[in-house]
Amino acid sequence: MNEQTDGQADAQVSGVTVAFLGTGNMNEAVLAGALASGVAPRDVVATTRRPERAAALAERYGVRTTADNTAAVHGAHVVVVGVKPKDVGAMLAEVGGALDDGAVVVSVAAGLPLAFLEARLPAGTRVVRAMPNTPALVGAGVTAVVGGAATDDADVALVERILAGSGHVFRVAEKDMDAFGALAGSGPAYVFYVVDAMAEAGVLLGLTRDVARHLAVETVLGSAKLLDETGEHPVVLREKVSSPGGTTVAALRRLDDGGVRAAFLDALEAARDRSRELAAELG
Numbered sequence: 001m002n003e004q005t006d007g008q009a010d011a012q013v014s015g016v017t018v019a020f021l022g023t024g025n026m027n028e029a030v031l032a033g034a035l036a037s038g039v040a041p042r043d044v045v046a047t048t049r050r051p052e053r054a055a056a057l058a059e060r061y062g063v064r065t066t067a068d069n070t071a072a073v074h075g076a077h078v079v080v081v082g083v084k085p086k087d088v089g090a091m092l093a094e095v096g097g098a099l100d101d102g103a104v105v106v107s108v109a110a111g112l113p114l115a116f117l118e119a120r121l122p123a124g125t126r127v128v129r130a131m132p133n134t135p136a137l138v139g140a141g142v143t144a145v146v147g148g149a150a151t152d153d154a155d156v157a158l159v160e161r162i163l164a165g166s167g168h169v170f171r172v173a174e175k176d177m178d179a180f181g182a183l184a185g186s187g188p189a190y191v192f193y194v195v196d197a198m199a200e201a202g203v204l205l206g207l208t209r210d211v212a213r214h215l216a217v218e219t220v221l222g223s224a225k226l227l228d229e230t231g232e233h234p235v236v237l238r239e240k241v242s243s244p245g246g247t248t249v250a251a252l253r254r255l256d257d258g259g260v261r262a263a264f265l266d267a268l269e270a271a272r273d274r275s276r277e278l279a280a281e282l283g
């Protein structure tokens with residue numbers, strides 16, 4: 001797995017036109033990242049089903065919006081499909097015939113293999129499978145990408161440049177996509193779950209909800225920054241918090257008693273397995 005960008009915006013996307021089809025939670029975050037990469041708002045069109053959603057996106061990002069997916073792909077160099085996995089097949093069938101020559105179609109859908117996507121588009125369509133995560137909205141995401149049979153290095157590199165403003169971008173083998181999704185795609189949900197549980201525990205100890213939540217968020221942010229900036233292994237940093245005979249080991253023993261580490265292993269296997277099931281159910 002090679003990291004292709006360092007999260008820095010790249011000026012080489014000027015003039016690139018991008019259509020976002022189905023602009024919900026994930027595609028909005030990818031759209032925000034594309035703008036941060038230097039794609040001009042006038043070169044972006046976002047499709048939605050609900051007019052109020054379209055109005056909110058136009059107001060927030062200054063992009064064009066429409067409910068017409070086929071019209072949206074006309075003239076687009078890159079088309080990012082952001083609908084639920086069960087809706088991807090119908091979306092590709094709807095827009096496939098309207099794609100410009102050489103357009104690159106990016107799918108962010110969990111589970112759906114390149115072969116599934118390519119089979120539902122005209123022969124020879126350039127397809128990139130991606131797995132982003134929602135911190136892309138604030139430029140702190142990680143995204144995996146892999147190019148399909150008709151892509152060349154320049155196609156994948158173009159997608160990477162568009163994603164650069166979303167955060168870190170990794171080129172991976174397709175066999176690793178489900179694992180990447182289980183860890184990083186779903187990962188923000190695990191972190192939010194932990195933050196919520198820590199805040200709840202603070203409330204149990206008598207802190208106000210606001211203070212408990214603030215402490216939990218700042219502790220997670222600070223710990224992530226410490227990991228990142230020192231490059232230390234998490235075990236080493238954990239040991240530096242755990243004084244002999246102190247409070248932290250007493251707490252960590254309870255986490256071990258509760259099977260938290262094993263639960264994480266089970267959880268990621270479940271996410272990976274669900275990805276595979278989606279491919280089997282929809283293929």
Ligand SMILES: NC(=O)C1=CN([C@@H]2O[C@H](COP(=O)(O)OP(=O)(O)OC[C@H]3O[C@@H](n4cnc5c(N)ncnc54)[C@H](O)[C@@H]3O)[C@@H](O)[C@H]2O)C=CC1
Pocket residue numbers: 021022023024025026027047048049050067069082083084085087091108109110131132133134185186
């Ligand atoms: N939410 C996340 O953290 C991540 C999601 N994904 C993938 O992103 C995709 C979208 O997931 P979410 O954003 O969570 O779902 P979402 O439900 O927030 O977004 C889907 C959007 O597509 C719109 N849509 C559906 N059919 C449409 C049509 N025919 N024309 C125009 N718009 C249409 C819906 O109205 C909705 O706004 C899924 O395939 C998921 O696997 C991948 C990585 C992370």
Ligand SMILES: O=C(O)[C@@H]1CCC=N1
Pocket residue numbers: 110181185186
């Ligand atoms: O829950 C899901 O299926 C999507 C894919 C990864 C994160 N959210």
